[in-house]
Amino acid sequence: MSKKELKRQRPLLIWSAIFVVYGFVFYYLPLGGWVMAFQNYKNKTGFFHSKWIGLDKFKFLFSDATFLRVIRNTFCMGALNLVFTTVVAIAFAILLNEIRASKIKKPIQTISYLPHFLSWIIVTGILNDALSSYGIVNELLQKFGITDGSVPFFSIPALFWPIVTFAHLWKETGWNAIIYLSAITAIDPTLYEAGAIDGAGRWQKIKHITLPSLRPTIIVLLIMNLGNLLNAGFEVQYLLGNGLVKSVADTIDIYVLTWGISQNDYSLGTAAGIFKSVVSIVIIVMANSIAKRRGEERLF
Amino acid sequence: MKSKTVKRLLSLVLSVAMIACLAGCGNAAQTAAPAADGDAAAPAADAGAADDGATEVSADDIVEFTFFAGMPGTEINSGNNEIQDLIAQKTGVRVKETWLTGQTVAEAIGSIIASGTYPDLIDGGDGCLDLYNEGVLVAWDDYLASGKYPNLTNYYTPEEWDQFRQDDGKIYWCNVFQNTKGEPTGTAHNDEAFWIQARVLEWDNYPEIKTLDQYFDLLERYAAANPKTQDANGNEMDIIPYTCLCDDWRYFCIENAPQFLDGYPNDGSVIVDFDGKDPTIVDYNTTPTAKRYFQKLNEEYKKGIVDKDFGTQKYDDYIQKLSNGNVLGMCDQYWDFQQVNDALRTSGLEDLGCNYVPLGLTIDPGMENRWHTYGDTLNVASGIAVTTSCSDPDLAFSFLNAMLDQDIHNLRFWGVEGVDYLVDENGLFYRTDEIRKNISDPKYRADHLCFYSYLPQYGGTSDDGINANLPEEQPSEFFNGLAAPMQKCFTAYGAKTYPDLIGSVKEDVNATHPWFPMWSYSNALDTTTDGGVAWTKMGETKHEWLPKVVMASNFDSEWDKYMKAYEECKPEDFLKQMQEELDRRIAAKSGN
Numbered sequence: 001m002s003k004k005e006l007k008r009q010r011p012l013l014i015w016s017a018i019f020v021v022y023g024f025v026f027y028y029l030p031l032g033g034w035v036m037a038f039q040n041y042k043n044k045t046g047f048f049h050s051k052w053i054g055l056d057k058f059k060f061l062f063s064d065a066t067f068l069r070v071i072r073n074t075f076c077m078g079a080l081n082l083v084f085t086t087v088v089a090i091a092f093a094i095l096l097n098e099i100r101a102s103k104i105k106k107p108i109q110t111i112s113y114l115p116h117f118l119s120w121i122i123v124t125g126i127l128n129d130a131l132s133s134y135g136i137v138n139e140l141l142q143k144f145g146i147t148d149g150s151v152p153f154f155s156i157p158a159l160f161w162p163i164v165t166f167a168h169l170w171k172e173t174g175w176n177a178i179i180y181l182s183a184i185t186a187i188d189p190t191l192y193e194a195g196a197i198d199g200a201g202r203w204q205k206i207k208h209i210t211l212p213s214l215r216p217t218i219i220v221l222l223i224m225n226l227g228n229l230l231n232a233g234f235e236v237q238y239l240l241g242n243g244l245v246k247s248v249a250d251t252i253d254i255y256v257l258t259w260g261i262s263q264n265d266y267s268l269g270t271a272a273g274i275f276k277s278v279v280s281i282v283i284i285v286m287a288n289s290i291a292k293r294r295g296e297e298r299l300f
Numbered sequence: 301m302k303s304k305t306v307k308r309l310l311s312l313v314l315s316v317a318m319i320a321c322l323a324g325c326g327n328a329a330q331t332a333a334p335a336a337d338g339d340a341a342a343p344a345a346d347a348g349a350a351d352d353g354a355t356e357v358s359a360d361d362i363v364e365f366t367f368f369a370g371m372p373g374t375e376i377n378s379g380n381n382e383i384q385d386l387i388a389q390k391t392g393v394r395v396k397e398t399w400l401t402g403q404t405v406a407e408a409i410g411s412i413i414a415s416g417t418y419p420d421l422i423d424g425g426d427g428c429l430d431l432y433n434e435g436v437l438v439a440w441d442d443y444l445a446s447g448k449y450p451n452l453t454n455y456y457t458p459e460e461w462d463q464f465r466q467d468d469g470k471i472y473w474c475n476v477f478q479n480t481k482g483e484p485t486g487t488a489h490n491d492e493a494f495w496i497q498a499r500v501l502e503w504d505n506y507p508e509i510k511t512l513d514q515y516f517d518l519l520e521r522y523a524a525a526n527p528k529t530q531d532a533n534g535n536e537m538d539i540i541p542y543t544c545l546c547d548d549w550r551y552f553c554i555e556n557a558p559q560f561l562d563g564y565p566n567d568g569s570v571i572v573d574f575d576g577k578d579p580t581i582v583d584y585n586t587t588p589t590a591k592r593y594f595q596k597l598n599e600e601y602k603k604g605i606v607d608k609d610f611g612t613q614k615y616d617d618y619i620q621k622l623s624n625g626n627v628l629g630m631c632d633q634y635w636d637f638q639q640v641n642d643a644l645r646t647s648g649l650e651d652l653g654c655n656y657v658p659l660g661l662t663i664d665p666g667m668e669n670r671w672h673t674y675g676d677t678l679n680v681a682s683g684i685a686v687t688t689s690c691s692d693p694d695l696a697f698s699f700l701n702a703m704l705d706q707d708i709h710n711l712r713f714w715g716v717e718g719v720d721y722l723v724d725e726n727g728l729f730y731r732t733d734e735i736r737k738n739i740s741d742p743k744y745r746a747d748h749l750c751f752y753s754y755l756p757q758y759g760g761t762s763d764d765g766i767n768a769n770l771p772e773e774q775p776s777e778f779f780n781g782l783a784a785p786m787q788k789c790f791t792a793y794g795a796k797t798y799p800d801l802i803g804s805v806k807e808d809v810n811a812t813h814p815w816f817p818m819w820s821y822s823n824a825l826d827t828t829t830d831g832g833v834a835w836t837k838m839g840e841t842k843h844e845w846l847p848k849v850v851m852a853s854n855f856d857s858e859w860d861k862y863m864k865a866y867e868e869c870k871p872e873d874f875l876k877q878m879q880e881e882l883d884r885r886i887a888a889k890s891g892n
Contacts, residue, residue, distance in 0.1 A: 042433070043413060043434050044433065044434060044435050066840070128614075132609055132612075133608040133609050134538075134609075149608075150608060152608055152609070152611070152612065152851075154611075154612040155611045155612050155847065155851060242546070242547070242611065242612045243546050243551060243611065243843040243844050243846075243847055244546075244611045244612065244844065244847045244848060244851075246840070246843065246844045247844060257407065259827075260410075261406075261407055261410030261411055261414060262404060262406035262407045262410050263406070263410075263826060263827050263836070264410055264413070264430050264433075264826065265827060266414075
C-alpha cells in the first residue's frame with residue numbers, strides 16, 4: 001500500500017480504527033475473564049489470589065447430567081429454530097414476491113414484521129394467555145370438539161420445543177423475509193423474461209430462477225446463523241419454562257445464570273460459557289469450510 | 301426561527317443537566333455532613349425516644365438511604381409519602397425501598413454482587429451469607445456495644461445475638477420478625493395452612509374439618525353444588541376447587557405439607573423426630589404420609605378438583621385467581637398471599653365470604669397438629685444489614701434504632717392518630733370502617749402509609765401496655781376488622797383468633813424444640829458442601845417431579861420413577877449434614 005493511498009484513505013482508516021478499538025474493548029478484553037474457569041474464583045480474592053484448580057470445573061460440568069441435558073436442549077432448540085425460521089422466511093419472501101398488487105403486499109409485509117419489535121416478555125405473555133387451559137386455543141379446540149378437556153400445553157415436555165419454535169417463527173418470519181425479499185428484487189428481470197419466452201410458468205420460474213439466485217444469500221446467512229446455533233435463547237425458555245418442563249426447557253444460558261449468579265459459582269458459569277463459545281467457533285469454521293469445498297459463497 | 305428554538309431547547313437541556321449535577325454534589329455533601337457529627341445525630345434520636353418529637357430535622361438535612369429487600373413487595377411513593385416524611389423529620393433519614401421483582405432472591409443478590417453496587421441497607425434473604433462472604437457488610441458489634449443504640453442492643457438477648465454470629469465471630473445482620481415485646485396477642489397466623497373460603501364452611505354449616513380427606517370431600521361436595529361463581533364485576537366464572545402454586549421457589553406450597561400432615565412443626569426442610577429417642581432427622585419427602593398426600597392430590601386432579609393449570613401458573617396468575625374469588629382452597633403461607641385480602645376488600649368479594657380460613661389438617665384423624673408455631677421463631681439466616689457502601693453507618697444505626705421507638709413504631713404500623721386510627725377513653729386504639737377501607741386502598745397506601753416492613757419491628761404489646769404493636773394483632777381491632785362472613789365463621793367455631801381455628805398444640809416451640817427451625821440452616825446451604833449440592837439437586841428434582849406425580853395417569857409407576865430420580869440426588873448427604881447441625885444445636889443449647 002503506497003503512502004499516497006494511505007493518505008487518501010485516511011478518514012476511512014480512522015473510522016475503522018475506532019471499530020477495532022471498540023471490538024477490542026468489548027469483545028477481546030472480556031476474554032481475560034476466562035481465567036476464572038480455571039480458578040476457584042471468589043470476588044473477595046479476585047483474579048490474582050483465587051486458587052488455581054485447573055480443569056476441575058470442566059470435569060464437574062461434563063459429569064453433571066444436567067449440563068449434558070442442557071447442551072442437548074440448547075442444540076436441538078437452536079437447530080429447530082434455524083431450520084424453520086430459514087425455510088419459512090424464504091417461502092414467505094417468495095410468496096410475498098409473487099403478489100402483484102402492492103396494495104395488498106405492503107400491508108402484509110408491514111404487519112408480518114411488526115412482531116419483531118415486541119420484546120420477548122410480551123410475546124411469552126401472549127403465548128401464556130393463549131395456550132392456558134382457559135385460553136383461546138383450548139376454547140376453540142373444545143368448541144370444535146377436537147379435544148375433550150383442555151390441553152395443558154405448558155406441562156407436556158414434548159410440546160415445549162415446538163412452542164418455542166413457533167414463537168420464534170411468529171416473531172421473526174416477517175423480519176427475516178426482508179433480506180430475502182431485497183435479494184429477490186436484485187435478481188435481473190431479464191432472466192424472468194427469458195424464462196417466460198421459453199414457456200416457464202410461475203412455479204418453474206421460482207424453482208429455476210428465484211431459488212438459485214437466492215442461493216449465495218441463503219448460504220452466507222446460514223453460516224452466520226450457525227454461529228448463533230447455541231444462542232438458542234434465554235428469555236423465551238426462561239419465561240415460558242416451569243418446573244414440569246425444566247428437563248427440556250433449560251438452556252446453557254439458564255444454566256450459567258443458575259450456577260454463576262444464583263449459586264455464586266462464577267468459575268462454573270464461565271466454564272460453561274467457554275464451552276459454548278468454543279463449540280460455536282468450531283461449528284462456524286466447519287460450515288465455512290464445507291461451503292468452501294463445495295465451491296459455494298462463504299464468509300472467510 | 302427554527303434554529304433559535306433548537307438553541308433554546310439545547311440550553312434548557314444543558315441547564316437541566318447542570319442542575320442535576322449540582323444536586324448530585326449537594327447530596328454528596330449532605331451525606332458527608334452528618335458523618336462528621338454522627339455522635340450528635342445519635343443522641344438526638346435517643347432524645348426523640350424519651351421526649352416525643354423534641355427535634356425536627358429540616359428538609360434540607362434529610363439523608364436518603366437506599367434499601368433492597370430480597371422479598372417481593374409494593375413500592376411506596378418514596379419522597380411523596382406523608383408518613384415517610386414524618387419519620388424523616390424525626391430521624392433525618394428517608395429510606396427508598398426496592399423489592400424483588402420477577403427473579404429469585406439468589407439471582408437478585410447474585411446480580412447485585414456481580415455489579416458491585418450495593419444499596420445502603422439490604423435484606424439479602426437467603427443470600428445474606430453470600431453478601432457476608434463478599435465482605436460488603438458492616439459488622440454490628442462495635443455499634444451494639446457502644447451503648448448509643450439501646451433499642452437495637454436490647455432488641456435481642458445477648459444469647460440470641462450470639463446466634464447471629466458468623467464464622468469470624470461477628471454480627472452482620474439482625475432478623476426483624478417474630479420478636480415479641482410485652483405480651484403476645486397472638487391473633488395472627490402468619491404461617492402455613494390448608495386454607496378454605498369462609499363461604500364453603502358456611503354452606504356446610506361449619507363442619508369440623510380435621511383431615512386431608514375431609515377437606516377434599518368438602519371441596520368436592522361444594523364444587524358439585526356450586527360449579528359457577530361470580531367475580532367482582534358480576535361475570536360468571538368456573539369454580540376452581542383447589543389450586544396449588546409450584547412457581548419457582550414458591551413450590552414449597554406443594555412440597556412441604558407432609559411434615560405438617562404428620563403433626564410436626566415447620567422445620568422446613570426436614571422432620572425432627574424425637575419421640576422417645578435422641579432427636580433424629582427424618583426426610584419428609586419419602587414418608588408414607590408424603591406418598592398418601594400426593595396420591596390424594598393425584599386423585600383429586602383426575603376428578604377435576606385440582607386446578608388444571610396448577611403446575612404452570614406463575615405467582616401473578618395465582619394471586620389473580622385468588623383475588624377473583626373463584627378458588628375455594630389452597631395450601632400456602634399466609635404472608636405469601638395476604639395481599640389478596642386487600643383486593644377482596646376493595647372489590648367487595650369479602651362480603652360474599654371469599655376470604656380464606658386456615659385449617660390445621662393431619663393425615664389421619666385424632667392426631668396433634670403443629671401448623672401454628674407458638675413462640676417466636678428466631679431466623680438467624682437472614683435479616684437487615686448495613687453495607688460498606690453506606691456513607692454514614694452511624695446515621696444508619698441510629699435510624700434503625702429509632703425504628704423501634706414506640707412513637708415511630710406506631711407511625712409505621714398504626715399511622716397518624718386521628719387519621720388512621722382513633723383512641724378511645726381507655727387509650728385503646730381502634731379504626732372505623734372508613735379508615736379500614738382507606739388502608740386497604742393501594743393509592744392511599746402508596747401516598748400515605750410507610751410500614752418500612754423489613755426494618756426492625758416488634759410484635760406483642762406496646763409500651764403503653766394496652767395496644768398491640770401491629771394493628772392486625774389488636775384483638776378488638778382484629779375481630780372488628782374482619783368481613784361479616786369471617787366474623788360469622790369465627791363465632792361459629794368459637795374462635796377469637798386465627799390460631800384458635802387451627803387448633804395446634806399450645807407449646808413454646810423454643811422450649812420443646814430447642815433446635816427449631818432447621819430451615820434457618822438449610823436455607824443458607826450452598827454448593828461448596830456435598831450436603832449443599834444434594835440439597836440443590838433435590839430441590840430441582842422435586843420441583844420437576846411433584847407436579848408430574850400429581851398429574852400422572854398412573855400414580856404408582858410415576859411415584860416410583862420420581863423416587864428413583866430422587867435417590868440419585870444423594871439425599872443421604874444432605875440428611876447427614878442436617879443431623880450434624882441438629883446435634884450441634886442441641887449441644888449448644890445444653891451448654892456443652
